[in-house]
Amino acid sequence: MKYTVQIVGVGGQGVLMASLVLGNAAMKAGYRVAMSEVHGMAQRGGSVLSTLRMGDDVASPLEAAGGADLIMGFEPVETCRNLPLANRDTGIIMNLDPVYPSMVAAGFEEYPEVDDVIASVRRRTSNLMTIEATNIALRAGSAVAANAVMIGAVAAIRGFPLSKELLKETLLETVPGKAVDLNSSAFDMGYEDMMSKN
Amino acid sequence: MMADILSNEGKQLLLGNEAITRGLIEAGVGFASTYPGTPSSEIGNNLEALADKAGMYFEFSVNEKVALEVSAAAAASGVRSFVFMKHVGLNVAADPMMTLAYSGVRGGMLILTADDPSAHSSQNEQDNRYFSQLGLLPMMEPSTPAEAKEMIRYAYEVSEKLTLPLIFRTTTRVNHARGIVTMREPVGMVPRGRFEKDTPRFVNIPAHARPNRVRLLALMEEAKAVSESSPYNFIEGSGETGIITSGVAYTYVKEFVSGASVLKLGFTNPLPERKIADFIRGKKRIIVVEELDPFLEDQVLRVCAQNGLDVPVFGKRSGHLPRAWEYNPDVIGRLSSVADVMEHPVPLAPADILLPGRPPALCAGCPHRGMYAATKKAVGGRDVIYCSDIGCYTLGIQAPFNAADYIICMGGGAGAAGGFSETTDQKPIAFLGDSTFFHSGIPPLISAKFNGHRIVMVILDNRTTAMTGHQPNPGTGRDFGGRKTEPLDIEAVVRGIGVDYLETVDPYDVKRSAEVMKAALECDGIAVVISKCPCPLELKKLKQLEAKHCRVDQSKCVRCYTCLRMIACPALVKEDGRVSVDETQCMGCGMCANVCPKRAIEVIR
Numbered sequence: 001m002k003y004t005v006q007i008v009g010v011g012g013q014g015v016l017m018a019s020l021v022l023g024n025a026a027m028k029a030g031y032r033v034a035m036s037e038v039h040g041m042a043q044r045g046g047s048v049l050s051t052l053r054m055g056d057d058v059a060s061p062l063e064a065a066g067g068a069d070l071i072m073g074f075e076p077v078e079t080c081r082n083l084p085l086a087n088r089d090t091g092i093i094m095n096l097d098p099v100y101p102s103m104v105a106a107g108f109e110e111y112p113e114v115d116d117v118i119a120s121v122r123r124r125t126s127n128l129m130t131i132e133a134t135n136i137a138l139r140a141g142s143a144v145a146a147n148a149v150m151i152g153a154v155a156a157i158r159g160f161p162l163s164k165e166l167l168k169e170t171l172l173e174t175v176p177g178k179a180v181d182l183n184s185s186a187f188d189m190g191y192e193d194m195m196s197k198n
Numbered sequence: 199m200m201a202d203i204l205s206n207e208g209k210q211l212l213l214g215n216e217a218i219t220r221g222l223i224e225a226g227v228g229f230a231s232t233y234p235g236t237p238s239s240e241i242g243n244n245l246e247a248l249a250d251k252a253g254m255y256f257e258f259s260v261n262e263k264v265a266l267e268v269s270a271a272a273a274a275s276g277v278r279s280f281v282f283m284k285h286v287g288l289n290v291a292a293d294p295m296m297t298l299a300y301s302g303v304r305g306g307m308l309i310l311t312a313d314d315p316s317a318h319s320s321q322n323e324q325d326n327r328y329f330s331q332l333g334l335l336p337m338m339e340p341s342t343p344a345e346a347k348e349m350i351r352y353a354y355e356v357s358e359k360l361t362l363p364l365i366f367r368t369t370t371r372v373n374h375a376r377g378i379v380t381m382r383e384p385v386g387m388v389p390r391g392r393f394e395k396d397t398p399r400f401v402n403i404p405a406h407a408r409p410n411r412v413r414l415l416a417l418m419e420e421a422k423a424v425s426e427s428s429p430y431n432f433i434e435g436s437g438e439t440g441i442i443t444s445g446v447a448y449t450y451v452k453e454f455v456s457g458a459s460v461l462k463l464g465f466t467n468p469l470p471e472r473k474i475a476d477f478i479r480g481k482k483r484i485i486v487v488e489e490l491d492p493f494l495e496d497q498v499l500r501v502c503a504q505n506g507l508d509v510p511v512f513g514k515r516s517g518h519l520p521r522a523w524e525y526n527p528d529v530i531g532r533l534s535s536v537a538d539v540m541e542h543p544v545p546l547a548p549a550d551i552l553l554p555g556r557p558p559a560l561c562a563g564c565p566h567r568g569m570y571a572a573t574k575k576a577v578g579g580r581d582v583i584y585c586s587d588i589g590c591y592t593l594g595i596q597a598p599f600n601a602a603d604y605i606i607c608m609g610g611g612a613g614a615a616g617g618f619s620e621t622t623d624q625k626p627i628a629f630l631g632d633s634t635f636f637h638s639g640i641p642p643l644i645s646a647k648f649n650g651h652r653i654v655m656v657i658l659d660n661r662t663t664a665m666t667g668h669q670p671n672p673g674t675g676r677d678f679g680g681r682k683t684e685p686l687d688i689e690a691v692v693r694g695i696g697v698d699y700l701e702t703v704d705p706y707d708v709k710r711s712a713e714v715m716k717a718a719l720e721c722d723g724i725a726v727v728i729s730k731c732p733c734p735l736e737l738k739k740l741k742q743l744e745a746k747h748c749r750v751d752q753s754k755c756v757r758c759y760t761c762l763r764m765i766a767c768p769a770l771v772k773e774d775g776r777v778s779v780d781e782t783q784c785m786g787c788g789m790c791a792n793v794c795p796k797r798a799i800e801v802i803r
Contacts, residue, residue: 060450080549103554
């Protein structure tokens, strides 16, 4: 067994935290783990990508183009930009809440309609699952829990090699004590939302 | 489940830089020093937090040269020392390193160079493995976080056996990879020593340097024997095809090439030439897989020539593998004509809609935005050259500022400004940060004074070394590891040099900053403007950021977009012609309010 998750988003969205949770859960499940993270200059509002590979015999911290089993997209444009990481069988979870690049916010560049982003991804694959993670997190109590929603959604993906219980337990060990309740509900709400679509 | 680097047992999923930090503790390192640089920076942040708990002395030195010198003295005194930096940092530290090789060390010493293939956070992708040949120093290269940790303990034994500092070469995909690491009991640490004088060895006057060079060459012959028997040079698998590889490239070979025998090299200077020759003998073909330059490959070709081995060698010289940018599983695919390479699923085609770019940019509320806006306003139609530097302000290259015309290296903008002032009629403006000023910005200012250059220097003092993750610097003073020092006053340093114009401004006050910049530009000598304002991200981390945000009064806004054109703060959002503030991003700095001609933006506390 080998399984690769590519986690894409924008610096500050919690991509690193999500990859840490998935990686630690994979280690607890007894898999080998090889990961690669983006630190440094790109974190200043740039695109970020975390690669998580787990299995009986993984060594490489990077995956080939098209080699992902799952893409965890924290942001619509970043998910769309990284389509070549996927193949026709790759599952793609896409959070629909945009983070505008600074040049878009300032009106120098256009951000596409989210519906157009969805349509563009669907023209390439039939395995897209969308989620409004930030909205769900707000309902759970705070927008900062969007990454917990995303991890809950991953737990609902068919064929994902780590159990829901293990993911949730690892998430709650990772977050600060006072945020446990918030993250617990956010995780459950993300899970339920994805189960209803899966 | 945050990393617990001080734990002596169990398994943890560690970032390469965390595993390296753990390796230092397990190896009984008593002294560590650095100047921050990605991809090595997190080692410093880890040590800042826990070196004293591990009984280790750690410091952020003013630059890499000093960092290497203090570590060299520690090792000369019998204390195991560790100096670490990014690849270009070793250029700065190369001067002491080259002669330190002649003197050597008593306690083990590792010089970590973190190379950055693909220049993710760098200005070039130089291959620092050549420094090991240039300086005649042993070198080791780990492939994974787990191997890095284990290798450090071994490398200290090698360094002490050879009485030489050892270059420990990593790359971004080792420093910023994450993997499972098994914690071990540390060896005993010697935190203090005594410097036993040995003048012929430690004083390299010509009469001593000449025999020391001979001694060093003899030590490197001994190092060859160590390399030949090193457990970090090993063979896996069998087949007619032989692959010689090192660093992270080994993981790509291991996972994506089958049916080959692999010689994995961890001790890469000097190379185990006998082991390599024995490995090649009988193979039908040899492939060398390494990132960047053909460092191993050219030596393999020499080993073949010297041993009469007539085997084809594939790699960079044969055109199969690239010399630029980091490798990945797809690059390994280029070997399909000479090796059994795993095929990957066909990737989806790129999206068919236009996507906005997302380059790194100055953050919301970044004080540098104010200083750049003020500078642009003051410059107007003047013919200027923006000499920028290494740090967050490099991002001044982005619109709407476009304020980077020339960048070479740390402190390089200020030096270049002097050259431009002598050879052009354009006014050079050198931007550099507080940490960069201390690192290498002071000598060019003194040189400008000495030689009568006419330049403007803008010191963007945000009270931290921000880009690499908010490390302290001489301007902030030190307050960690049980030691507190006074901040150094930049204005007093500049005044001491004696410049023709000197002013300190608050960059959030864009109007006044622009007036000051105008006066600086009119100065026919050396003008220095200090833009002093703490990085709001650092304040946020320290929980010192006042909770406030800006709001646009739509009844007053005339949609002139001055705020967007001048500041373009990511917290300002333009939608359907209407400008508003994204409160989740806004720091409440009020820069936008300051430039609004209609006073339509207010700061809400």
